Amino acid sequence: MYTVPVACPHDCPDTCAMRVTVNEAGRAIKIEGDPQHPTTDGVLCTKVARYLERTYHPDRLLYPLKRVGRKGEGKFERISWDEALDTIADRLKVIAARNPEAIMPYSYGGTMGMVQKEGMAARFFNKLGAARLDRSICASAGAAAMRATYGAGVGMDVEQLDQAKLILIWGSNPITTGVHIWRKVQEAQRKGATVIAIDPHRSLTAQKCQQHIAISPGTDAALAFGLMHILIREQWLDQDYIERYTLGFAELAERAAHYTPAYVAQICGITAQEIEGLAALMAKSAFQDKEPVALRLGYGTQRVRGGANAIRAVACLPSLIGAWRHAAGGLLLSSSGFYPMNTAGLERPDLYPKGTPRLLNMSTVGDHLLNDGVEAVIVYNSNPLAIAPDSRKVAEGFAREDLFTVVLEHFQTDTVDYADIVLPATTQLEHSDIHKSYGHRYILLSQQAIQPLGECKANAEIFRLLAAKMGFTESCFQEDDRALAQTAFNWQHPHTAHISWETLQQQGWQKLNVADAPFAEGNFPTPSGRCEFVSSELAAAGLDPLPAYLPPYESVASNPELAAHYPLQLISPPARHFLNSSFVNVDSLPKQLPEPSLEIHPTDAAARHIQDGQMLRVFNARGTFQVKAVVTERIKPGVVLAYSIWWKKLSSDGKNCNEVASQALTDLGAAATFYDCLVEVQVA
Numbered sequence: 001m002y003t004v005p006v007a008c009p010h011d012c013p014d015t016c017a018m019r020v021t022v023n024e025a026g027r028a029i030k031i032e033g034d035p036q037h038p039t040t041d042g043v044l045c046t047k048v049a050r051y052l053e054r055t056y057h058p059d060r061l062l063y064p065l066k067r068v069g070r071k072g073e074g075k076f077e078r079i080s081w082d083e084a085l086d087t088i089a090d091r092l093k094v095i096a097a098r099n100p101e102a103i104m105p106y107s108y109g110g111t112m113g114m115v116q117k118e119g120m121a122a123r124f125f126n127k128l129g130a131a132r133l134d135r136s137i138c139a140s141a142g143a144a145a146m147r148a149t150y151g152a153g154v155g156m157d158v159e160q161l162d163q164a165k166l167i168l169i170w171g172s173n174p175i176t177t178g179v180h181i182w183r184k185v186q187e188a189q190r191k192g193a194t195v196i197a198i199d200p201h202r203s204l205t206a207q208k209c210q211q212h213i214a215i216s217p218g219t220d221a222a223l224a225f226g227l228m229h230i231l232i233r234e235q236w237l238d239q240d241y242i243e244r245y246t247l248g249f250a251e252l253a254e255r256a257a258h259y260t261p262a263y264v265a266q267i268c269g270i271t272a273q274e275i276e277g278l279a280a281l282m283a284k285s286a287f288q289d290k291e292p293v294a295l296r297l298g299y300g301t302q303r304v305r306g307g308a309n310a311i312r313a314v315a316c317l318p319s320l321i322g323a324w325r326h327a328a329g330g331l332l333l334s335s336s337g338f339y340p341m342n343t344a345g346l347e348r349p350d351l352y353p354k355g356t357p358r359l360l361n362m363s364t365v366g367d368h369l370l371n372d373g374v375e376a377v378i379v380y381n382s383n384p385l386a387i388a389p390d391s392r393k394v395a396e397g398f399a400r401e402d403l404f405t406v407v408l409e410h411f412q413t414d415t416v417d418y419a420d421i422v423l424p425a426t427t428q429l430e431h432s433d434i435h436k437s438y439g440h441r442y443i444l445l446s447q448q449a450i451q452p453l454g455e456c457k458a459n460a461e462i463f464r465l466l467a468a469k470m471g472f473t474e475s476c477f478q479e480d481d482r483a484l485a486q487t488a489f490n491w492q493h494p495h496t497a498h499i500s501w502e503t504l505q506q507q508g509w510q511k512l513n514v515a516d517a518p519f520a521e522g523n524f525p526t527p528s529g530r531c532e533f534v535s536s537e538l539a540a541a542g543l544d545p546l547p548a549y550l551p552p553y554e555s556v557a558s559n560p561e562l563a564a565h566y567p568l569q570l571i572s573p574p575a576r577h578f579l580n581s582s583f584v585n586v587d588s589l590p591k592q593l594p595e596p597s598l599e600i601h602p603t604d605a606a607a608r609h610i611q612d613g614q615m616l617r618v619f620n621a622r623g624t625f626q627v628k629a630v631v632t633e634r635i636k637p638g639v640v641l642a643y644s645i646w647w648k649k650l651s652s653d654g655k656n657c658n659e660v661a662s663q664a665l666t667d668l669g670a671a672a673t674f675y676d677c678l679v680e681v682q683v684a
């Protein structure tokens with residue numbers, strides 16, 4: 001028996017440190033949160049607590065497969081690795097000889113490890129000259145916003161959050177999507193903190209907060225401006241912080257002047273008193289009590305047309321009240337900007353055969369497959385048939401007979417059903433990797449705990465073998481996973497120079513060297529070193545340098561013609577027991593969410609003669625999907641909620657909520673706009 005330090009590989013801000021116990025037969029028999037790791041604190045979420053069930057699931061793909069049925073039918077036969085790799089290499093050579101940019105990689109957060117995510121894969125596609133992928137499905141709007149405002153995805157240390165006295169959980173449901181952040185919030189609550197949720201949905205988290213402000217989807221920037229308006233009107237400002245550590249206050253104040261509480265209340269579907277009350281609470285904590293005010297800013301805020309500007313606007317608030325002066329104050333969207341990456345060394349863009357290849361956006365994969373001359377798609381760490389918007393077009397694209405599709409996967413997902421060749425990939429226990437986090441500030445080294453099941457291979461090894469078949473002779477294609485892991489970071493940077501490989505191996509993790517309150521005196525990684533209310537980067541790009549409220553593409557107020565046909569705003573946040581489209585098939589988990597459902601307010605249900613438990617048809621011009629009705633006051637009138645992301649094949653009609661989602665992109669960052677979606681609902 002032995003125990004191995006492993007990092008949770010999933011797309012979750014908590015990036016837990018885990019301990020895996022392996023028995024004499026080499027089988028993993030226990031998985032637990034590392035009790036020594038400060039943020040994991042011995043606890044895993046309900047999903048990854050079942051990671052062994054997932055790893056040893058009888059439906060694991062264990063051998064390479066080739067398609068023998070129609071595309072989408074999911075019929076395959078076993079082949080050897082040699083046949084699989086030869087088939088792929090032969091096809092890619094033919095396409096690359098004509099136009100390598102007709103080859104499209106498609107990947108995202110199926111694993112967050114630097115080695116198995118893009119380490120060897122990026123080198124492979126760069127050498128090939130394949131199209132580059134704009135990985136925009138989740139966080140690129142927020143990343144662009146934080147870069148414009150603060151220079152990078154930087155924020156407060158989650159380990160300090162229990163010391164905050166006012167916490168705004170804005171567009172996030174951490175009980176579902178970051179349970180360790182929620183544990184810190186609970187500690188703060190026990191110490192007397194006031195916690196307020198801002199969310200169109202009375203989520204599990206909102207139910208446990210002292211106050212819930214239920215704004216309409218896509219109106220977050222307006223609320224932020226309303227708060228600014230009051231803070232400025234009442235002079236509830238840290239003038240010293242603003243003068244010394246920010247840029248563009250006068251311009252910001254001029255814009256905020258238009259956002260009176262009455263106007264904002266009308267936009268957001270809340271009362272002016274709620275806005276006045278929230279601003280007063282912020283001022284009381286910051287100036288009367290002189291206590292830390294913390295914002296946990298979530299990803300829901302950015303999944304609309306004005307998503308990046310919403311993050312920009314909300315992100316101004318901590319600087320106006322000087323919240324960054326406290327270690328437990330400021331905001332946390334992502335901590336990933338603290339990590340000194342060596343992306344060029346790991347991914348090797350210098351391998352491009354000629355010039356920088358074209359960029360294809362993963363959020364508009366449907367249109368790319370149908371219109372843009374894509375001849376081959378290599379999918380790894382993702383499940384585009386289930387997760388990409390405008391799903392009907394995505395399925396039409398993948399069904400093209402002339403498209404060559406390769407999928408690296410653990411299970412026979414919706415996307416695998418369309419593959420020509422399927423390659424069985426290892427899970428986190430069967431390979432090694434190195435991880436950063438976007439919630440805390442640790443580097444984690446994940447060690448291989450067990451031998452690969454069946455004939456599974458790690459992603460990096462698969463791309464190494466493919467490189468050999470393609471005849472790529474550069475020495476970087478021979479580097480092993482340890483060398484890739486060591487290349488991932490700049491180890492000379494002040495944040496990492498103290499970290500030793502030996503400690504990482506023994507303990508599994510080590511913290512970056514970042515001060516507790518790094519922005520107490522400005523020092524933001526912007527060109528000016530200040531919080532840029534007026535962004536020099538956006539000004540240089542000819543864009544509006546100030547944050548703005550941009551109404552959704554699709555809402556009753558912003559698009560009344562469309563709303564006349566489809567009057568309900570659909571949001572599709574994560575289900576507690578799924579992680580994107582992972583864990584949907586782990587038998588013990590969906591029992592807790594047995595079938596796709598739609599939360600609808602009693603007023604909206606009554607208007608449509610909908611009873612709780614009835615099957616519904618949700619539709620707009622893009623598509624339709626079926627769900628069971630949950631009539632509840634948890635959701636605002638005019639808004640409906642479908643938990644995501646079900647595999648389509650596990651639903652009664654073979655569809656999921658992305659059938660109706662749009663391929664329209666955000667204001668900055670070219671991200672997906674899943675929550676910017678009008679629908680109508682009727683009894684099926």
Ligand code: SF4
Pocket residue numbers: 008009010012013014015016044045046047048049178179180579
């Ligand atoms: S909370 Fe997040 S990081 Fe931790 S085990 Fe669960 S999915 Fe992984």
